Amino acid sequence: MQTHSPDAQGRPSAGPPARPATQSLRELLDVSDEFAAALAHRLEVNMTDLDAMQHLIMAGPLSPSALAKRVGLSTAAMTTAIDRLEAVGHVRRTANPDDRRSVLVEARPESQARAMAMLMPMIGAVDAVLDDFDEHDQAAITRYLARVVETYRGHSARLGSGDGPAPAPGRRTG
Template structure:
């Protein structure tokens, strides 16, 4: 067990002084920029949630519906990592706000699919397009050789995160 998860420390107040002081690389321009991108990205998601008047889970549901198309409540539950009952509540909230509609599945009339409304998608796109277009312009300005290096680096960073996400969870 690490110092941070040591069961003997459960009742004690944690102090920042307990952070390890050795073995951690010194911050550099790239790692600092990646942290800043992560932080600003989360702030942008909070802004988008505020614009759409939804909580983070509902925003995540909207992202899945916009990116992947109509989904059943069960499919949405699986993508959100929640129960079907919880996804029904998400859909109810989104429908009450006018963000989604329920429709019969085109091939299996017994099923219901959740579809984002055009107005909601347009509002989200209005917020997203300045960021999408801004990043696109930056990429277009780069020479091809730099694009390749950056793309390779970012793919490797993504792999580091995926490895961490897929690692087995340690028990308490």
């Protein structure tokens, strides 16, 4: 009978220990969640509202229904999130120039600047880590991360289609 040592949270592991690069990737996902939670706290929003803000910053103005679809909420729940974001000054509703009967939601420039001022030092520091590697190593790191992204997307699609076992509770796996 094979026994497995517990993981960092005291749960029995499901198989042989992951290799160091895979363990580091798991830690990256965890610390990314921690960073997002700290950012949300500093911006005085919850994680759902932060997710909505990120979509608005990256995509530009969106209709409430398009934003709801991106975040994975019902339109009613998104309306409540937009109300919260508007109340703390992060977003505004504007008339849709293509359809005056509807509105678009956009990140306020000052809120976007505040969020980016918190994000850019971290993004710059992460990017600077690559300077410790030569071009060959950088190419290998890029290939590895691109393949990890492809792997996550493939498994997400498989789980989303119902072709595999249901995902375990929790936000991420890895």
